[in-house]
Amino acid sequence: MRCHASLANSVPPPPHRNAPFHPFVASPLLPLAHLRYLAGMKTPRYTPLAQSLPSTVPFVGPETQERARGGAFAARLGANENIFGPSPKAIKAMQDACTEIWKYGDAENHELIQALTTLHGVAPHNIMVGEGIDGLLGYLVRLLVGPGDAVVTSAGAYPTFNYHVAGFGGTLHMVPYKHDHEDPASLFAKAAEVDAKLVYLANPDNPMGSWHRGADIVAALDLLPEGTLLLLDEAYVECAPEGTAAPVDINDPRVIRMRTFSKAYGMAGARVGYALAEAGLISAFNKVRNHFGMNRAAQAGALAAVLDQDWLAHVLGEISTARDRIAKIAAENGLTALPSATNFVAIDCGQDGAFAKSVLDALVAQGVFVRMPFAAPQNRCIRVSCGPDAALTAFADALPKALSAARSGQTISEQV
Structure with a gap:
Protein backbone atom coordinates (compact mmCIF):
# COMPACT_ATOMS: atom_id res chain seq x y z
CA MET A 1 0.00 0.00 0.00
CA ARG A 2 2.87 2.38 0.69
CA CYS A 3 3.97 1.99 -2.88
CA HIS A 4 0.51 2.81 -4.17
CA ALA A 5 0.19 5.83 -1.90
CA SER A 6 3.53 7.22 -2.95
CA LEU A 7 2.57 6.90 -6.60
CA ALA A 8 -0.71 8.67 -6.04
CA ASN A 9 0.85 11.53 -4.09
CA SER A 10 4.02 12.06 -6.12
CA VAL A 11 3.22 12.44 -9.80
CA PRO A 12 6.08 13.01 -12.25
CA PRO A 13 5.57 15.31 -15.21
CA PRO A 14 4.40 13.71 -18.48
CA PRO A 15 7.29 11.88 -20.13
CA HIS A 16 8.88 13.15 -23.31
CA ARG A 17 7.46 11.30 -26.32
CA ASN A 18 10.88 9.70 -26.93
CA ALA A 19 11.34 8.64 -23.31
CA PRO A 20 11.82 4.90 -22.65
CA PHE A 21 8.93 2.74 -21.53
CA HIS A 22 8.29 2.89 -17.76
CA PRO A 23 6.68 -0.11 -16.04
CA PHE A 24 4.20 2.09 -14.20
CA VAL A 25 2.92 3.87 -17.30
CA ALA A 26 -0.09 1.56 -17.58
CA SER A 27 -0.97 1.70 -13.87
CA PRO A 28 -4.65 2.47 -13.18
CA LEU A 29 -3.49 4.58 -10.22
CA LEU A 30 -2.06 7.34 -12.41
CA PRO A 31 -4.01 10.60 -12.19
CA LEU A 32 -6.52 11.59 -14.85
CA ALA A 33 -4.20 14.18 -16.43
CA HIS A 34 -1.59 11.52 -17.06
CA LEU A 35 -4.13 9.10 -18.50
CA ARG A 36 -5.40 11.78 -20.87
CA TYR A 37 -1.86 12.45 -21.99
CA LEU A 38 -1.24 8.77 -22.67
CA ALA A 39 -4.51 8.45 -24.56
CA GLY A 40 -3.39 11.22 -26.89
CA MET A 41 -0.04 9.67 -27.68
CA LYS A 42 0.40 8.36 -31.21
CA THR A 43 3.09 5.71 -31.04
CA PRO A 44 4.85 4.06 -32.71
CA ARG A 45 5.47 6.87 -35.18
CA TYR A 46 5.09 4.99 -38.46
CA THR A 47 6.62 6.38 -41.63
CA PRO A 48 4.19 8.05 -44.02
CA LEU A 49 4.81 5.18 -46.44
CA ALA A 50 3.93 2.55 -43.85
CA GLN A 51 0.82 4.50 -42.88
CA SER A 52 -0.29 4.45 -46.52
CA LEU A 53 -0.03 0.66 -46.86
CA PRO A 54 -2.88 -1.78 -46.15
CA SER A 55 -2.34 -4.43 -43.49
CA THR A 56 -2.82 -7.29 -45.91
CA VAL A 57 -0.89 -10.30 -47.15
CA PRO A 58 -0.50 -11.31 -50.81
CA PHE A 59 -2.09 -14.71 -50.19
CA VAL A 60 -4.36 -16.11 -47.49
CA GLY A 61 -2.64 -19.34 -46.50
CA PRO A 62 -4.44 -22.68 -46.44
CA GLU A 63 -3.92 -23.02 -42.68
CA THR A 64 -5.72 -19.71 -42.18
CA GLN A 65 -8.59 -20.97 -44.32
CA GLU A 66 -8.70 -24.26 -42.41
CA ARG A 67 -9.02 -22.41 -39.12
CA ALA A 68 -11.80 -20.28 -40.56
CA ARG A 69 -13.73 -23.29 -41.86
CA GLY A 70 -13.12 -25.32 -38.70
CA GLY A 71 -11.41 -28.30 -40.31
CA ALA A 72 -8.56 -29.51 -42.45
CA PHE A 73 -8.78 -29.73 -46.22
CA ALA A 74 -9.16 -33.21 -47.71
CA ALA A 75 -7.09 -32.12 -50.72
CA ARG A 76 -4.55 -29.29 -50.62
CA LEU A 77 -4.33 -28.31 -54.28
CA GLY A 78 -4.17 -24.52 -54.15
CA ALA A 79 -0.67 -23.38 -53.16
CA ASN A 80 1.34 -24.97 -55.99
CA GLU A 81 3.28 -26.99 -53.48
CA ASN A 82 4.90 -30.18 -54.71
CA ILE A 83 2.76 -32.74 -52.91
CA PHE A 84 5.01 -35.53 -54.21
CA GLY A 85 7.55 -34.27 -51.72
CA PRO A 86 11.29 -33.73 -51.56
CA SER A 87 14.03 -36.24 -52.19
CA GLN A 309 18.73 -35.28 -59.78
CA ASP A 310 17.27 -38.79 -60.14
CA TRP A 311 14.55 -37.91 -57.64
CA LEU A 312 13.89 -34.66 -59.48
CA ALA A 313 13.39 -36.61 -62.71
CA HIS A 314 11.00 -38.95 -60.90
CA VAL A 315 8.93 -36.05 -59.57
CA LEU A 316 8.77 -34.37 -62.97
CA GLY A 317 7.27 -37.59 -64.34
CA GLU A 318 4.65 -37.55 -61.58
CA ILE A 319 3.84 -33.91 -62.33
CA SER A 320 3.37 -34.68 -66.03
CA THR A 321 1.01 -37.56 -65.21
CA ALA A 322 -0.97 -35.37 -62.81
CA ARG A 323 -1.31 -32.58 -65.38
CA ASP A 324 -2.81 -35.07 -67.81
CA ARG A 325 -5.27 -36.31 -65.21
CA ILE A 326 -6.37 -32.79 -64.25
CA ALA A 327 -6.98 -32.06 -67.94
CA LYS A 328 -9.05 -35.24 -68.20
CA ILE A 329 -11.12 -34.33 -65.13
CA ALA A 330 -11.77 -30.90 -66.62
CA ALA A 331 -12.86 -32.37 -69.96
CA GLU A 332 -15.18 -34.86 -68.26
CA ASN A 333 -16.97 -31.87 -66.74
CA GLY A 334 -17.19 -29.87 -69.96
CA LEU A 335 -14.33 -27.54 -69.02
CA THR A 336 -11.05 -26.72 -70.75
CA ALA A 337 -7.62 -27.18 -69.17
CA LEU A 338 -5.05 -24.71 -70.44
CA PRO A 339 -1.65 -26.05 -71.54
CA SER A 340 0.76 -25.92 -68.60
CA ALA A 341 4.53 -25.89 -68.13
CA THR A 342 4.23 -25.83 -64.34
CA ASN A 343 3.13 -28.06 -61.46
CA PHE A 344 -0.43 -26.77 -61.72
CA VAL A 345 -3.15 -26.47 -64.35
CA ALA A 346 -5.46 -23.52 -64.99
CA ILE A 347 -8.97 -24.70 -65.85
CA ASP A 348 -11.21 -22.39 -67.87
CA CYS A 349 -14.65 -22.51 -66.24
CA GLY A 350 -16.25 -21.06 -69.36
CA GLN A 351 -17.86 -17.99 -67.83
CA ASP A 352 -16.71 -14.90 -65.90
CA GLY A 353 -14.77 -14.40 -62.70
CA ALA A 354 -17.89 -14.43 -60.52
CA PHE A 355 -18.82 -17.88 -61.81
CA ALA A 356 -15.27 -19.21 -61.31
CA LYS A 357 -15.31 -17.82 -57.76
CA SER A 358 -18.56 -19.67 -57.09
CA VAL A 359 -16.96 -22.90 -58.34
CA LEU A 360 -13.94 -22.28 -56.13
CA ASP A 361 -16.09 -21.57 -53.07
CA ALA A 362 -18.05 -24.77 -53.64
CA LEU A 363 -14.84 -26.78 -53.92
CA VAL A 364 -13.49 -25.26 -50.71
CA ALA A 365 -16.79 -26.02 -48.97
CA GLN A 366 -16.21 -29.69 -49.85
CA GLY A 367 -12.69 -29.62 -48.43
CA VAL A 368 -10.80 -29.17 -51.69
CA PHE A 369 -8.42 -26.21 -51.54
CA VAL A 370 -7.78 -24.53 -54.90
CA ARG A 371 -7.07 -20.96 -55.97
CA MET A 372 -7.86 -18.75 -58.94
CA PRO A 373 -6.31 -15.81 -60.82
CA PHE A 374 -7.44 -12.45 -59.48
CA ALA A 375 -7.45 -10.31 -62.66
CA ALA A 376 -9.85 -10.47 -65.60
CA PRO A 377 -10.06 -12.21 -67.99
CA GLN A 378 -7.74 -14.79 -66.41
CA ASN A 379 -10.07 -15.01 -63.42
CA ARG A 380 -12.47 -17.09 -65.51
CA CYS A 381 -10.22 -19.97 -64.44
CA ILE A 382 -9.52 -21.94 -61.31
CA ARG A 383 -5.98 -23.14 -60.65
CA VAL A 384 -5.37 -26.72 -59.50
CA SER A 385 -2.00 -27.96 -58.27
CA CYS A 386 -0.67 -31.31 -59.35
CA GLY A 387 -0.87 -34.01 -56.74
CA PRO A 388 -1.10 -37.75 -56.09
CA ASP A 389 -4.09 -39.87 -57.04
CA ALA A 390 -5.95 -39.51 -53.74
CA ALA A 391 -5.92 -35.70 -53.88
CA LEU A 392 -6.99 -35.61 -57.53
CA THR A 393 -9.74 -38.13 -56.85
CA ALA A 394 -11.10 -35.82 -54.16
CA PHE A 395 -11.04 -32.99 -56.70
CA ALA A 396 -12.74 -35.17 -59.34
CA ASP A 397 -15.49 -36.10 -56.89
CA ALA A 398 -16.07 -32.50 -55.77
CA LEU A 399 -15.98 -30.71 -59.13
CA PRO A 400 -19.36 -31.85 -60.54
CA LYS A 401 -21.11 -30.76 -57.34
CA ALA A 402 -19.24 -27.46 -57.36
CA LEU A 403 -20.27 -26.75 -60.95
CA SER A 404 -23.87 -27.66 -60.21
CA ALA A 405 -23.91 -25.32 -57.21
CA ALA A 406 -22.36 -22.48 -59.18
CA ARG A 407 -24.82 -22.89 -62.06
CA SER A 408 -27.82 -23.00 -59.77
CA GLY A 409 -26.66 -20.10 -57.63
CA GLN A 410 -26.82 -22.30 -54.53
CA THR A 411 -24.21 -23.15 -51.97
CA ILE A 412 -23.09 -26.72 -51.35
CA SER A 413 -24.99 -26.79 -48.03
CA GLU A 414 -28.18 -25.66 -49.78
CA GLN A 415 -27.87 -28.48 -52.29
CA VAL A 416 -27.60 -31.17 -49.63
Whole structure:
Protein backbone atom coordinates (compact mmCIF):
# COMPACT_ATOMS: atom_id res chain seq x y z
CA MET A 1 0.00 0.00 0.00
CA ARG A 2 2.87 2.38 0.69
CA CYS A 3 3.97 1.99 -2.88
CA HIS A 4 0.51 2.81 -4.17
CA ALA A 5 0.19 5.83 -1.90
CA SER A 6 3.53 7.22 -2.95
CA LEU A 7 2.57 6.90 -6.60
CA ALA A 8 -0.71 8.67 -6.04
CA ASN A 9 0.85 11.53 -4.09
CA SER A 10 4.02 12.06 -6.12
CA VAL A 11 3.22 12.44 -9.80
CA PRO A 12 6.08 13.01 -12.25
CA PRO A 13 5.57 15.31 -15.21
CA PRO A 14 4.40 13.71 -18.48
CA PRO A 15 7.29 11.88 -20.13
CA HIS A 16 8.88 13.15 -23.31
CA ARG A 17 7.46 11.30 -26.32
CA ASN A 18 10.88 9.70 -26.93
CA ALA A 19 11.34 8.64 -23.31
CA PRO A 20 11.82 4.90 -22.65
CA PHE A 21 8.93 2.74 -21.53
CA HIS A 22 8.29 2.89 -17.76
CA PRO A 23 6.68 -0.11 -16.04
CA PHE A 24 4.20 2.09 -14.20
CA VAL A 25 2.92 3.87 -17.30
CA ALA A 26 -0.09 1.56 -17.58
CA SER A 27 -0.97 1.70 -13.87
CA PRO A 28 -4.65 2.47 -13.18
CA LEU A 29 -3.49 4.58 -10.22
CA LEU A 30 -2.06 7.34 -12.41
CA PRO A 31 -4.01 10.60 -12.19
CA LEU A 32 -6.52 11.59 -14.85
CA ALA A 33 -4.20 14.18 -16.43
CA HIS A 34 -1.59 11.52 -17.06
CA LEU A 35 -4.13 9.10 -18.50
CA ARG A 36 -5.40 11.78 -20.87
CA TYR A 37 -1.86 12.45 -21.99
CA LEU A 38 -1.24 8.77 -22.67
CA ALA A 39 -4.51 8.45 -24.56
CA GLY A 40 -3.39 11.22 -26.89
CA MET A 41 -0.04 9.67 -27.68
CA LYS A 42 0.40 8.36 -31.21
CA THR A 43 3.09 5.71 -31.04
CA PRO A 44 4.85 4.06 -32.71
CA ARG A 45 5.47 6.87 -35.18
CA TYR A 46 5.09 4.99 -38.46
CA THR A 47 6.62 6.38 -41.63
CA PRO A 48 4.19 8.05 -44.02
CA LEU A 49 4.81 5.18 -46.44
CA ALA A 50 3.93 2.55 -43.85
CA GLN A 51 0.82 4.50 -42.88
CA SER A 52 -0.29 4.45 -46.52
CA LEU A 53 -0.03 0.66 -46.86
CA PRO A 54 -2.88 -1.78 -46.15
CA SER A 55 -2.34 -4.43 -43.49
CA THR A 56 -2.82 -7.29 -45.91
CA VAL A 57 -0.89 -10.30 -47.15
CA PRO A 58 -0.50 -11.31 -50.81
CA PHE A 59 -2.09 -14.71 -50.19
CA VAL A 60 -4.36 -16.11 -47.49
CA GLY A 61 -2.64 -19.34 -46.50
CA PRO A 62 -4.44 -22.68 -46.44
CA GLU A 63 -3.92 -23.02 -42.68
CA THR A 64 -5.72 -19.71 -42.18
CA GLN A 65 -8.59 -20.97 -44.32
CA GLU A 66 -8.70 -24.26 -42.41
CA ARG A 67 -9.02 -22.41 -39.12
CA ALA A 68 -11.80 -20.28 -40.56
CA ARG A 69 -13.73 -23.29 -41.86
CA GLY A 70 -13.12 -25.32 -38.70
CA GLY A 71 -11.41 -28.30 -40.31
CA ALA A 72 -8.56 -29.51 -42.45
CA PHE A 73 -8.78 -29.73 -46.22
CA ALA A 74 -9.16 -33.21 -47.71
CA ALA A 75 -7.09 -32.12 -50.72
CA ARG A 76 -4.55 -29.29 -50.62
CA LEU A 77 -4.33 -28.31 -54.28
CA GLY A 78 -4.17 -24.52 -54.15
CA ALA A 79 -0.67 -23.38 -53.16
CA ASN A 80 1.34 -24.97 -55.99
CA GLU A 81 3.28 -26.99 -53.48
CA ASN A 82 4.90 -30.18 -54.71
CA ILE A 83 2.76 -32.74 -52.91
CA PHE A 84 5.01 -35.53 -54.21
CA GLY A 85 7.55 -34.27 -51.72
CA PRO A 86 11.29 -33.73 -51.56
CA SER A 87 14.03 -36.24 -52.19
CA PRO A 88 14.29 -38.82 -49.40
CA LYS A 89 17.97 -37.85 -49.30
CA ALA A 90 16.96 -34.24 -48.63
CA ILE A 91 14.67 -35.36 -45.81
CA LYS A 92 17.48 -37.39 -44.28
CA ALA A 93 19.90 -34.48 -44.59
CA MET A 94 17.47 -32.16 -42.82
CA GLN A 95 16.86 -34.68 -40.07
CA ASP A 96 20.59 -35.10 -39.54
CA ALA A 97 21.10 -31.33 -39.51
CA CYS A 98 18.62 -30.95 -36.66
CA THR A 99 21.19 -32.30 -34.21
CA GLU A 100 23.21 -29.14 -34.90
CA ILE A 101 20.29 -26.75 -35.18
CA TRP A 102 21.77 -24.85 -32.26
CA LYS A 103 24.24 -23.44 -34.79
CA TYR A 104 23.41 -20.59 -37.11
CA GLY A 105 23.34 -21.43 -40.79
CA ASP A 106 26.36 -20.70 -42.96
CA ALA A 107 26.04 -17.00 -43.79
CA GLU A 108 27.71 -17.59 -47.17
CA ASN A 109 25.72 -20.72 -48.12
CA HIS A 110 29.07 -22.05 -49.32
CA GLU A 111 28.34 -25.74 -49.92
CA LEU A 112 24.97 -25.09 -51.57
CA ILE A 113 26.43 -22.46 -53.87
CA GLN A 114 29.25 -24.81 -54.86
CA ALA A 115 26.68 -27.42 -55.88
CA LEU A 116 24.67 -24.84 -57.80
CA THR A 117 27.76 -23.67 -59.69
CA THR A 118 28.20 -27.22 -60.95
CA LEU A 119 24.52 -27.51 -61.85
CA HIS A 120 24.46 -24.25 -63.83
CA GLY A 121 28.05 -23.98 -65.03
CA VAL A 122 28.60 -20.54 -63.52
CA ALA A 123 30.96 -19.09 -60.91
CA PRO A 124 30.08 -18.76 -57.20
CA HIS A 125 30.04 -14.98 -57.48
CA ASN A 126 27.10 -15.30 -59.91
CA ILE A 127 24.77 -16.92 -57.34
CA MET A 128 22.95 -15.53 -54.30
CA VAL A 129 20.96 -17.84 -52.02
CA GLY A 130 18.08 -16.45 -50.01
CA GLU A 131 14.89 -17.22 -48.13
CA GLY A 132 12.94 -18.39 -51.15
CA ILE A 133 12.28 -16.25 -54.20
CA ASP A 134 9.98 -14.15 -52.02
CA GLY A 135 12.88 -13.12 -49.80
CA LEU A 136 15.13 -12.41 -52.77
CA LEU A 137 12.41 -10.29 -54.38
CA GLY A 138 12.33 -8.14 -51.27
CA TYR A 139 16.10 -7.65 -51.32
CA LEU A 140 16.16 -6.81 -55.02
CA VAL A 141 13.37 -4.28 -54.72
CA ARG A 142 15.09 -2.72 -51.73
CA LEU A 143 18.25 -2.34 -53.81
CA LEU A 144 16.55 -0.72 -56.78
CA VAL A 145 13.22 0.85 -55.91
CA GLY A 146 12.56 4.02 -53.97
CA PRO A 147 9.47 6.19 -53.54
CA GLY A 148 7.98 7.01 -56.93
CA ASP A 149 10.28 4.75 -58.97
CA ALA A 150 8.50 3.06 -61.87
CA VAL A 151 8.20 -0.73 -62.00
CA VAL A 152 6.42 -2.76 -64.67
CA THR A 153 4.61 -6.09 -64.37
CA SER A 154 1.62 -7.89 -65.86
CA ALA A 155 -1.90 -7.34 -64.51
CA GLY A 156 -2.60 -10.51 -62.55
CA ALA A 157 0.99 -11.73 -62.24
CA TYR A 158 2.68 -12.72 -58.96
CA PRO A 159 1.21 -10.45 -56.24
CA THR A 160 4.09 -10.91 -53.79
CA PHE A 161 6.32 -8.95 -56.16
CA ASN A 162 3.75 -6.13 -56.15
CA TYR A 163 3.67 -6.30 -52.35
CA HIS A 164 7.41 -5.65 -52.14
CA VAL A 165 7.29 -2.81 -54.68
CA ALA A 166 4.50 -1.10 -52.76
CA GLY A 167 6.40 -1.63 -49.51
CA PHE A 168 9.31 0.46 -50.79
CA GLY A 169 7.15 3.15 -52.37
CA GLY A 170 7.52 2.14 -56.01
CA THR A 171 4.87 2.90 -58.60
CA LEU A 172 3.51 -0.18 -60.39
CA HIS A 173 2.57 -0.01 -64.05
CA MET A 174 0.69 -3.03 -65.37
CA VAL A 175 0.13 -4.37 -68.86
CA PRO A 176 -2.47 -6.99 -69.78
CA TYR A 177 -1.77 -10.59 -70.63
CA LYS A 178 -1.89 -11.52 -74.30
CA HIS A 179 -3.70 -14.78 -75.03
CA ASP A 180 -3.14 -15.89 -71.40
CA HIS A 181 0.62 -15.25 -71.69
CA GLU A 182 2.69 -12.50 -70.15
CA ASP A 183 3.83 -10.36 -73.08
CA PRO A 184 7.54 -9.38 -73.06
CA ALA A 185 7.16 -6.88 -75.91
CA SER A 186 4.37 -5.01 -74.11
CA LEU A 187 6.23 -5.13 -70.81
CA PHE A 188 9.38 -3.68 -72.35
CA ALA A 189 7.44 -1.03 -74.26
CA LYS A 190 5.75 0.10 -71.06
CA ALA A 191 9.15 0.15 -69.34
CA ALA A 192 10.43 2.54 -72.00
CA GLU A 193 7.33 4.70 -71.67
CA VAL A 194 7.59 5.14 -67.87
CA ASP A 195 11.39 4.85 -67.50
CA ALA A 196 11.03 1.76 -65.33
CA LYS A 197 13.93 0.60 -63.20
CA LEU A 198 12.63 -2.97 -62.99
CA VAL A 199 10.42 -5.27 -65.10
CA TYR A 200 8.95 -8.51 -63.73
CA LEU A 201 8.39 -11.47 -66.06
CA ALA A 202 7.65 -15.04 -64.97
CA ASN A 203 8.48 -17.84 -67.39
CA PRO A 204 6.63 -20.16 -66.98
CA ASP A 205 3.82 -17.95 -65.76
CA ASN A 206 1.85 -18.15 -62.56
CA PRO A 207 -1.20 -18.25 -62.46
CA MET A 208 -1.84 -19.39 -66.06
CA GLY A 209 0.90 -22.00 -66.53
CA SER A 210 1.79 -20.55 -69.96
CA TRP A 211 5.34 -20.16 -71.19
CA HIS A 212 7.66 -18.67 -73.81
CA ARG A 213 10.69 -20.24 -75.43
CA GLY A 214 13.76 -19.03 -73.63
CA ALA A 215 15.41 -18.03 -76.90
CA ASP A 216 12.46 -15.72 -77.65
CA ILE A 217 12.93 -13.94 -74.34
CA VAL A 218 16.62 -13.42 -75.05
CA ALA A 219 15.77 -12.03 -78.50
CA ALA A 220 13.24 -9.66 -76.94
CA LEU A 221 15.95 -8.16 -74.74
CA ASP A 222 16.81 -5.92 -77.68
CA LEU A 223 13.58 -4.07 -76.78
CA LEU A 224 14.49 -3.63 -73.12
CA PRO A 225 15.32 0.04 -72.51
CA GLU A 226 18.76 0.97 -71.24
CA GLY A 227 18.90 1.21 -67.48
CA THR A 228 16.01 -1.21 -66.95
CA LEU A 229 16.63 -4.56 -65.23
CA LEU A 230 14.61 -7.62 -66.23
CA LEU A 231 13.68 -9.83 -63.30
CA LEU A 232 13.02 -13.25 -64.83
CA ASP A 233 11.18 -15.47 -62.36
CA GLU A 234 11.89 -19.09 -63.30
CA ALA A 235 10.28 -20.74 -60.28
CA TYR A 236 8.62 -23.42 -62.41
CA VAL A 237 11.21 -23.84 -65.13
CA GLU A 238 12.24 -27.36 -64.08
CA CYS A 239 8.67 -28.47 -64.90
CA ALA A 240 8.72 -26.89 -68.36
CA PRO A 241 9.59 -28.26 -71.79
CA GLU A 242 13.19 -28.26 -72.96
CA GLY A 243 14.15 -24.82 -74.20
CA THR A 244 11.99 -22.84 -71.77
CA ALA A 245 14.91 -21.69 -69.61
CA ALA A 246 16.30 -18.49 -71.10
CA PRO A 247 19.90 -18.95 -72.31
CA VAL A 248 21.01 -15.63 -70.82
CA ASP A 249 24.72 -14.86 -70.62
CA ILE A 250 25.46 -14.89 -66.91
CA ASN A 251 27.43 -11.65 -67.31
CA ASP A 252 24.56 -9.80 -69.02
CA PRO A 253 23.81 -6.90 -66.63
CA ARG A 254 20.27 -6.51 -67.98
CA VAL A 255 18.85 -9.70 -66.44
CA ILE A 256 18.57 -11.42 -63.09
CA ARG A 257 16.99 -14.89 -62.96
CA MET A 258 15.46 -16.45 -59.87
CA ARG A 259 14.95 -20.13 -59.04
CA THR A 260 13.42 -21.94 -56.08
CA PHE A 261 13.40 -25.22 -54.17
CA SER A 262 9.68 -24.75 -53.40
CA LYS A 263 8.26 -26.27 -56.59
CA ALA A 264 9.91 -29.16 -58.43
CA TYR A 265 12.24 -29.88 -55.50
CA GLY A 266 9.29 -30.11 -53.07
CA MET A 267 10.72 -27.97 -50.27
CA ALA A 268 8.31 -25.04 -49.98
CA GLY A 269 8.40 -25.11 -46.19
CA ALA A 270 12.20 -24.85 -46.12
CA ARG A 271 12.20 -21.45 -47.89
CA VAL A 272 15.23 -21.72 -50.15
CA GLY A 273 15.70 -19.87 -53.42
CA TYR A 274 18.57 -18.42 -55.41
CA ALA A 275 19.36 -15.73 -57.94
CA LEU A 276 21.61 -15.97 -61.00
CA ALA A 277 23.15 -12.73 -62.30
CA GLU A 278 26.34 -10.88 -63.10
CA ALA A 279 28.80 -10.56 -60.23
CA GLY A 280 28.23 -6.88 -59.44
CA LEU A 281 24.51 -7.28 -58.90
CA ILE A 282 24.96 -10.45 -56.85
CA SER A 283 27.50 -8.70 -54.64
CA ALA A 284 25.08 -5.82 -54.07
CA PHE A 285 22.70 -8.18 -52.25
CA ASN A 286 25.22 -8.21 -49.41
CA LYS A 287 24.31 -4.59 -48.72
CA VAL A 288 20.76 -5.47 -47.68
CA ARG A 289 20.27 -9.20 -47.13
CA ASN A 290 19.81 -10.93 -43.79
CA HIS A 291 23.18 -12.68 -43.68
CA PHE A 292 22.01 -15.27 -41.16
CA GLY A 293 18.50 -15.62 -42.51
CA MET A 294 18.92 -19.12 -43.92
CA ASN A 295 17.80 -22.09 -41.85
CA ARG A 296 20.66 -24.54 -41.28
CA ALA A 297 18.49 -27.61 -41.88
CA ALA A 298 17.08 -26.04 -45.04
CA GLN A 299 20.61 -25.49 -46.36
CA ALA A 300 21.41 -29.15 -45.82
CA GLY A 301 18.18 -30.28 -47.46
CA ALA A 302 18.65 -28.06 -50.50
CA LEU A 303 22.20 -29.33 -50.98
CA ALA A 304 21.02 -32.95 -50.88
CA ALA A 305 18.17 -32.14 -53.27
CA VAL A 306 20.51 -30.61 -55.86
CA LEU A 307 22.70 -33.70 -55.70
CA ASP A 308 19.73 -36.05 -56.21
CA GLN A 309 18.73 -35.28 -59.78
CA ASP A 310 17.27 -38.79 -60.14
CA TRP A 311 14.55 -37.91 -57.64
CA LEU A 312 13.89 -34.66 -59.48
CA ALA A 313 13.39 -36.61 -62.71
CA HIS A 314 11.00 -38.95 -60.90
CA VAL A 315 8.93 -36.05 -59.57
CA LEU A 316 8.77 -34.37 -62.97
CA GLY A 317 7.27 -37.59 -64.34
CA GLU A 318 4.65 -37.55 -61.58
CA ILE A 319 3.84 -33.91 -62.33
CA SER A 320 3.37 -34.68 -66.03
CA THR A 321 1.01 -37.56 -65.21
CA ALA A 322 -0.97 -35.37 -62.81
CA ARG A 323 -1.31 -32.58 -65.38
CA ASP A 324 -2.81 -35.07 -67.81
CA ARG A 325 -5.27 -36.31 -65.21
CA ILE A 326 -6.37 -32.79 -64.25
CA ALA A 327 -6.98 -32.06 -67.94
CA LYS A 328 -9.05 -35.24 -68.20
CA ILE A 329 -11.12 -34.33 -65.13
CA ALA A 330 -11.77 -30.90 -66.62
CA ALA A 331 -12.86 -32.37 -69.96
CA GLU A 332 -15.18 -34.86 -68.26
CA ASN A 333 -16.97 -31.87 -66.74
CA GLY A 334 -17.19 -29.87 -69.96
CA LEU A 335 -14.33 -27.54 -69.02
CA THR A 336 -11.05 -26.72 -70.75
CA ALA A 337 -7.62 -27.18 -69.17
CA LEU A 338 -5.05 -24.71 -70.44
CA PRO A 339 -1.65 -26.05 -71.54
CA SER A 340 0.76 -25.92 -68.60
CA ALA A 341 4.53 -25.89 -68.13
CA THR A 342 4.23 -25.83 -64.34
CA ASN A 343 3.13 -28.06 -61.46
CA PHE A 344 -0.43 -26.77 -61.72
CA VAL A 345 -3.15 -26.47 -64.35
CA ALA A 346 -5.46 -23.52 -64.99
CA ILE A 347 -8.97 -24.70 -65.85
CA ASP A 348 -11.21 -22.39 -67.87
CA CYS A 349 -14.65 -22.51 -66.24
CA GLY A 350 -16.25 -21.06 -69.36
CA GLN A 351 -17.86 -17.99 -67.83
CA ASP A 352 -16.71 -14.90 -65.90
CA GLY A 353 -14.77 -14.40 -62.70
CA ALA A 354 -17.89 -14.43 -60.52
CA PHE A 355 -18.82 -17.88 -61.81
CA ALA A 356 -15.27 -19.21 -61.31
CA LYS A 357 -15.31 -17.82 -57.76
CA SER A 358 -18.56 -19.67 -57.09
CA VAL A 359 -16.96 -22.90 -58.34
CA LEU A 360 -13.94 -22.28 -56.13
CA ASP A 361 -16.09 -21.57 -53.07
CA ALA A 362 -18.05 -24.77 -53.64
CA LEU A 363 -14.84 -26.78 -53.92
CA VAL A 364 -13.49 -25.26 -50.71
CA ALA A 365 -16.79 -26.02 -48.97
CA GLN A 366 -16.21 -29.69 -49.85
CA GLY A 367 -12.69 -29.62 -48.43
CA VAL A 368 -10.80 -29.17 -51.69
CA PHE A 369 -8.42 -26.21 -51.54
CA VAL A 370 -7.78 -24.53 -54.90
CA ARG A 371 -7.07 -20.96 -55.97
CA MET A 372 -7.86 -18.75 -58.94
CA PRO A 373 -6.31 -15.81 -60.82
CA PHE A 374 -7.44 -12.45 -59.48
CA ALA A 375 -7.45 -10.31 -62.66
CA ALA A 376 -9.85 -10.47 -65.60
CA PRO A 377 -10.06 -12.21 -67.99
CA GLN A 378 -7.74 -14.79 -66.41
CA ASN A 379 -10.07 -15.01 -63.42
CA ARG A 380 -12.47 -17.09 -65.51
CA CYS A 381 -10.22 -19.97 -64.44
CA ILE A 382 -9.52 -21.94 -61.31
CA ARG A 383 -5.98 -23.14 -60.65
CA VAL A 384 -5.37 -26.72 -59.50
CA SER A 385 -2.00 -27.96 -58.27
CA CYS A 386 -0.67 -31.31 -59.35
CA GLY A 387 -0.87 -34.01 -56.74
CA PRO A 388 -1.10 -37.75 -56.09
CA ASP A 389 -4.09 -39.87 -57.04
CA ALA A 390 -5.95 -39.51 -53.74
CA ALA A 391 -5.92 -35.70 -53.88
CA LEU A 392 -6.99 -35.61 -57.53
CA THR A 393 -9.74 -38.13 -56.85
CA ALA A 394 -11.10 -35.82 -54.16
CA PHE A 395 -11.04 -32.99 -56.70
CA ALA A 396 -12.74 -35.17 -59.34
CA ASP A 397 -15.49 -36.10 -56.89
CA ALA A 398 -16.07 -32.50 -55.77
CA LEU A 399 -15.98 -30.71 -59.13
CA PRO A 400 -19.36 -31.85 -60.54
CA LYS A 401 -21.11 -30.76 -57.34
CA ALA A 402 -19.24 -27.46 -57.36
CA LEU A 403 -20.27 -26.75 -60.95
CA SER A 404 -23.87 -27.66 -60.21
CA ALA A 405 -23.91 -25.32 -57.21
CA ALA A 406 -22.36 -22.48 -59.18
CA ARG A 407 -24.82 -22.89 -62.06
CA SER A 408 -27.82 -23.00 -59.77
CA GLY A 409 -26.66 -20.10 -57.63
CA GLN A 410 -26.82 -22.30 -54.53
CA THR A 411 -24.21 -23.15 -51.97
CA ILE A 412 -23.09 -26.72 -51.35
CA SER A 413 -24.99 -26.79 -48.03
CA GLU A 414 -28.18 -25.66 -49.78
CA GLN A 415 -27.87 -28.48 -52.29
CA VAL A 416 -27.60 -31.17 -49.63
